[in-house]
Amino acid sequence: AQKVTQAQTEISVVEKEDVTLDCVYETRDTTYYLFWYKQPPSGELVFLIRRNSFDEQNEISGRYSWNFQKSTSSFNFTITASQVVDSAVYFCALSQAGTALIFGKGTTLSVSS
């Protein structure tokens, strides 16, 4: 069965700390996509990144970076030098043929000044 696990329910850090949000997925398919979304306190869902199963290159976008490792079925998200504006709920999600987009339960990140 397909599943996404975000074991960290809540994380609290102080500004400028680095923080990594873990995402572990389960699937039997060889072709799939992984996503990260951000939900700030205002409530909207903001798309951050999409990665396909054949591309294991890490990605960096400003202070954000993503580490995709098929060997451990993980797609972790790191925020470098966190800021208060990074406070949000972050969702990891899995998509594959014939199924809906499957979300993890989310990690709430609180960044204090």
Added chain:
Amino acid sequence: DAGITQSPRHKVTETGTPVTLRCHQTENHRYMYWYRQDPGHGLRLIHYSYGVKDTDKGEVSDGYSVSRSKTEDFLLTLESATSSQTSVYFCAISGLGWADTQYFGPGTRLTVL
């Protein structure tokens, strides 16, 4: 940002009344989705549409119906609202189905008393 609007943004209703939520897009995307978000459950798919008049059920479709008579509009109806349907409802769109990124609307907060 993807052009997706939801109406109403907030609604309070009473048990047993019918409720219709509207999702409107200006992106001409083929796929549209309705999710509900509840604490402890993350986001779960209710129904989706893969074209005008083409819809299918998701994980939590009981008590809900949908209609899509135009590409740009996707309606979610609760025929007889129950308190268990109190939730935040999100609409999403994508161009190419499961392999594509889903972009989300701002959400509708529904309270059933």
